Amino acid sequence: MPANHQSEVLANSGSAKRVWRRLRQQKFYQISVLIGIAYLLVFAYVPMVGLIIAFKNFKLSSGIPGFFTSEWVGFKWFLEFYRDISFWQIIRNTVVISLLKILFTFPIPILFAIALNEVRKEGLKRFAQTASYLPHFISWVVVSGMLFSFLNSQNGVVNQLLMAVGWIDKPISFLASASYFWPMLVLSDIWKEMGWWTIIFLAAIAGVDPTLHEAAVVDGAGRMQRILYVTLPSIKTTIIVVLILALGNLFGGGLGGSNFEQAYLLGNPVNNSVSEIIQTYTLKMGLAQGRYSYATAIGLIQSVISLTLILVSNYSAKKASGVGLF
């Protein structure tokens, strides 16, 4: 054995020992990581095997073995979805609802966090913060019931109020009107989730070095200038990370991840033209009918688009600001 090779082997075995020793020292941390990895493998990666049924004619009666034994049908289900008379309408609804929600629900927690941070009265600040994040814990089922009670045209409090102040002559059919559906989704999502996401941005703001603010004050910066030139740049990384995560879940409903719940619970035959989205369609025409292959194909389309979005947004964020998830 040549001398240089021998020394390389010795060095390698030495470094392997060092790694092993370090692993033993960190065994509790490493075990925690392994549990996390195992969780991901079992619940996120293993189920991906099932994606093959998107390309197969899987029948319920064949059970799990049918994943592998059923016949291949190529892109049949993808094409069926594409040729569906409602395809473009469903895609439009999914994209528009998702974009509207990102557009309006993403900046509001940031603005609210900044506003809260500027409140000097501690009691008021705490009250506002608690009151704003409590709705997060109410399920969408309950929220949809509340919306019905508030907005229905028979005895909804909103209609009664608007009529009492003379703004409208007859009740507005908020629940059965296509034109009110999208605003209703965005506003209810903001009401429910704004306070929750504010916590993250408040935490980021709390981490801003106070000396930066002191220096800005010394330089004569006013409150708005400090917000624009100290607070916002300091929490830029957090904003970008949250934005990338929200974009990755764009079709799921962004921050709140509530597209399905809202469309399912607030959608009805009257507003169907604007409320049917990929997820509700998958449930109705795929899962509810036992058409798992078809449902998987539609789900896969959505996943591919979401993955593309997260890759593109991460790349763009990195290019623009040097900050990215990976």
Added chain:
Amino acid sequence: MKKKALLISSFFLIVVLTLAGCSGKDTTEEEAGDPAKNDQPVGQTSNITSWDSPDLAWKKSTDPVAFDTYIDFDWYPVDTWGKDDVSKEITKRTGVSLNVTKGSDLNQLQVLIAANELPDLVFTSNLVERFYDPDIAYPLDELIKKYAPEMMNLLDPVEIANNTQPDGHFYALKTHYNNDEAWNDPRNLPSPGDAGFYIRQDIMQEIGNPPLESLEDLLNVYQLVKEKHPDMIIYLPHPTWTNPLMEMMGLTDQNPYTDEAGKVHIGFSNPGFKDYFKYMNSLYRNGYLSAESFAYKPEQFSQIMKSGNVFSASYNSGLADEMNKVYDDNGIQAHLVPVLKALTFKGEAKLKPVDASIGWASLFVPKTNKNPERAIQYIEFLKSPEGDALTQWGIEGKHYTLNEDKLLVRPEGFNQLKVTDTGIGPWYFEASGLGEGVAVSSGALSNPKYSSSVDLLKFRKALYVRNPALAFVKPKADTDEFNINVKLSELYTNAKVEIITAASEDEAAKRYDKMMSDANKIGLEQLETYMNEAYQEALKKYE
């Protein structure tokens, strides 16, 4: 790089092999534990020809046995066995008890099928075609031949024909079936789920009882009510129920119908729908019907009805009785009555409810059942007149006695009892149509104040047309026609509301034409061709 690829492919191989290994084990276990499969061929005959025989199979095996049972109806009034009189009595007589799981979502059962985790018994009316598969459920005919052969002599051959699938087996006997004799029994009535159209009698009197003989008269009545009570809801249809105004025009939407030439068509393809939509659109545009009424959930419909601010409504046959009781209990001055006339349209009375007559829900014995012998014997009990009377009428002497007309006379205070205490009704997994009809008819004796449903059902019964062959035109699961049917149904559900709520008559007509054009694109013709072939095949059964 190669190492990485090797690692990834090894990982997926392990996953695949593990899954395949698990499923292989399941199959072996299932086969080993499949008593109905082990000693085939089977088939016995019996000389017993009476349900009263002491030698019925269910009477011979009464050791305690428990079955996990899935009830696929989220509205079901009970979900616990052994707490009410009837379920206790069933256990006493048969030894059978049930561990009940009530479905909370229609998709739950699909998941149980896919995961091969079906319980011992399944009671459902949803996508029953999936159970017409010997890999999923036991064919009842095979279980009967093996474990309760006398049952074949006791069952109505027409009922067997009704339930027999193209593979020659029957997997369930649908509940509430009536043969001709049972149907013609004067005590019998159509299903309480039949649609009814109701108006407020008190308000009709208030506006001078204007004539109400036709759908045209109805528009006049609505106008008078609107003038007198501008804040009242003029017409509130149930969001999911069959619309009786449609039936008055001789139409059915989701169910198939036969035209004059005997050809089968999907309900909403009937050209008469153009007139129906025009009429409904006029109700909407005149402010008699709100778009929101189609957006309500059933419980919201009920809540609004209970307010007493509705002039006319449509739902099942029990709406007036249920609401009048609420109004009376709460001191609301309102009284609903069913319209017991076939309102004419363009001078013609067309109300003619079509009944496929083969029944409603099915109790299946999945292949996962751990004791198919006792399961079929339990079904034999439920199917017997004794089991039928117990489950649908209650315990004789305690919950009822029969009068000379063979109607049920209920004891005093019976109407105050809850179904969760008596258990009368829900455990009727093999109920006969006549049993239910007698129970409903008898309501007029025990609760005459709230028995308008009996009048409504009697009125409808006289107009019924029975056509069992129509029950066989539904496509089989996992076929192209099945998928087309689902899509057409979804198209109709959404399009009908768009048409009715159009801003003008022209717009409504345009939307109707679009719906039909979309239906053709989806494959209406292909589906109807299939349905006609299946119909012709089914007709042969009844020759």
